[in-house]
Amino acid sequence: PDERHHVTEGGAAPAPADATGSTPAQPLASASVHATLAKLQSQTVHARRSMADLHNALLAQMRADHGPQAALTVKDNDTFDLLNMLYGQIQREVRPDAAAVDLLTRLQVPVARAALSDPAFFVRDQHPARELLNAVAEAGANWLGEEDVDPQLVQKLDRAVEKVVTDYEGDSAVFEAANEEVQQHFRALAHKAELAERRHVEAARGKERLESAKQQAGTSIEQLCADAAPPRFVQSLLKQAWSDVLTLTLLRNGEGSEQWQQRAQETARIAEITCQPPGSAGSDLELGQQVEAALLQVGYHQDEAAAISRRLSTPGGEDESSSRTELTARLRARSRLGEQADGHDPRKAAPLARTAGEEELYKQLRTLPFGTWFEFTTNQQGDVRRQRLSWYSLITDNALFVNPRGQKVAEHSLDALARLMAHGQARIVTEDKSRLIDRAWQATLRTLRSLAGNNTPAEGAA
Known part of the structure; x- marks a missing residue:
């Protein structure tokens, strides 16, 4: 039987009778309890998965060693009750398939010994045993998902837990040393994640600059075609080949540069000469050379660049x-500037009209701070995966998501994201x-208050 008592004012109670009422239960002294736990600590964990299982294993071992009357004090029983509730709350946040689940189980005995010997375990935020317990639990909640298992972190946590299981005999310094090793690794991981995320953000910003330049170049050419109305085939060449030239010039030099002013003059000259009737004048050889050189810079082959330049520097095109x-066939077959990176032109497909609810969410998304966390439903069972909104662009409408390790895991348009929401x-x-351990403890206290009608000693202790 698993004897449970309500805590009395003094923290102890008279020895109760056992289930038959014949043999009085004899609470063991603290030294005997710790000796029994030390024996369990040295054993390999098999079926024990909860603190309640450890409690029962402890009672069974105590009775095997000291007789059927062996029992825990009321205070020790209550400590196990609190630990069982605390562990239950922790496991709510840890992924059930995470490697940390086994590590938390292996920590049960040392944590129980620490809590039994030091009541401050429950109320001291920086208690060494709580610190390590929190580190392992948060790894299970945040870092060790199936999609991004970090073998080095698993190894580091395993080594820390093994050190505690092997060395802990009541000295909290064992927990402190193990936790410091884990924290050093966490700091290194955080730095690595920051660098990885920064690279992804810089790449995304590069795409944004490219798209902005493409939009500006396209607008410039559309305006030219509307004002000057060059021949249709010339307009087609301007919107494809020459648009790439203008885009690259904006990217490299900016709108206020001499290079951009030169490109603007060349563009105006192209419109001027191609709007003249065919055969009314000779080709502008200097313009043709300038156009050909510019097209070669954006990757056009020599024969393509020459053919396009002749048409853009000759009356009537x-x-x-x-x-x-x-x-025309060759132009259609080649990739436009920047399309190698994203594989599509976001301007080609206009989004469908949004509902009022989607529009409201879309506007909210465009004001969110970078670093906002999202949860995405991954299957019909309702499983979710957390991803961080690392960066988004109001120009491209593109949003970049990373995992806790700073690795790019998804890209969505803000429009698509609003529809998902x-x-x-x-x-x-x-x-x-x-911290996870503190949230779990507060949840434990709330459970106790609801069970005891807002009147528990644990509430006062906290």
Whole structure:
């Protein structure tokens, strides 16, 4: 039987009778309890998965060593009750498939010994045993998901737990040393994650600059075509080949540069000469050389660049030495500037109209601070995965998500993200800044208050 008592004012109670009422239960002294726990600590954990299982294993071992009357004091029983509730709350936040689950189980005996010998375990935030317990638990909640298992971290945590299980005999310095090793690794991981995330953000910002330049170049050419109305095939060449030239110039030099002013003059000259009737004048050879050189810079082949430059520097855009059909086919087959990186042009497909709810969420997303955490539903069973909104662009509408290790795990448009949220497939997480162990302890206290009608000694102790 598993004897349980309510804590009395003095923290002890008379020895109760056992289940038969014939043999009085004899609470063992603290030294005997710790000796029995030390024996359990040296054993390999098999079926024991909860603090209640450890409690029962302890009672069984005590009775095997000291007789059927052996029991725990009321105070020790209550300590195990609190530990069982605390562990239960911790396990609510730890992924059930995380490597940390086994580590938490292996820590049960040393943690129980620490709590039994030091009542401050429950109320001292920086208690060494709580610190290590929190480190392992938070690893299980945040770092050791199935999609991003970190073998080095698992090894470091395993070594720390093994050190405690092997060395702990009541000295809290064992917990402190093990936790410091883990914290050093966490700091190194955090730095590594920050660097990885920074690289992804810089790449995303590069795409944003490219898209901004593409939009500006496209707007400039659209305005030119509207004002000057060059021949349709010339307009097609301007919107494809020459647009890449303008985009690259903006990217490299900026709108206020001499290079951009030169490109603007060349663009105006292209419109001027191609708007003249065919055969009304000779080609502008200097312009043709400038256009050809610019096209070569953005990756056009020599023959393509020459054919395009002849048409953009000749009245009417005519060129007897090249075929419009062949040139059009070759232009369609080649990738535009920047399309190698993202594989699509976000301007080609306009998003469907948003509902009122989706529009409200879309506006909210465009004001969120970088670093906001989201939870995404991953399957029909409702499993969720946390990802951090590392960065987003109001120009491209693109949002970058990373995992706790700073690795890029997803990209969404803000429009698509708003639709996911509207359908309950994604939600913003209001991040609790407190430590997992502290949240678990507060949840334990709330459970105790509800069970005891807001009147428990644990509440007063906290």
